[in-house]
Amino acid sequence: MRTLCASTLIGEVFVIGFAGLVAMQLSDLSAATIWTVSGIAMLLCVLLCGMLTRPGGIQLGWALQIALIASGLVVPTMFFLGAVFTALWWASVHFGRKIDEAKARWAAQAEAAADPA
Numbered sequence: 001m002r003t004l005c006a007s008t009l010i011g012e013v014f015v016i017g018f019a020g021l022v023a024m025q026l027s028d029l030s031a032a033t034i035w036t037v038s039g040i041a042m043l044l045c046v047l048l049c050g051m052l053t054r055p056g057g058i059q060l061g062w063a064l065q066i067a068l069i070a071s072g073l074v075v076p077t078m079f080f081l082g083a084v085f086t087a088l089w090w091a092s093v094h095f096g097r098k099i100d101e102a103k104a105r106w107a108a109q110a111e112a113a114a115d116p117a
Contacts (some may be wrong), residue, residue: 001100002096003096004095005049011088013046016038016045017042020037022075034074061093068082070082
């Protein structure tokens with residue numbers, strides 16, 4: 001799960017950075033405000049990659065997805081991109097858990113086959 005979720009978060013770093021560039025052209029907000037918010041969101045994405053296996057990591061990822069959709073209030077295209085990345089986040093969590101369960105089963109089967117006693 002960690003690999004899939006981290007890949008989604010790294011993709012979001014780039015999308016947030018490009019959205020910041022677009023927001024500078026489309027909004028009346030100052031560049032400092034835009035880059036402070038964008039920078040914090042990008043940093044959170046990167047830090048969250050390392051926090052995924054800790055308690056609350058996945059929930060914090062969901063909060064980030066909601067914030068990404070809400071950024072559509074400044075850059076309207078982000079409503080769509082936020083929804084796409086939310087779907088990717090769901091898929092990463094859902095299928096990542098299934099992969100982790102399958103790996104655990106395979107490891108248990110391999111251990112049982114190696115230890116006949």
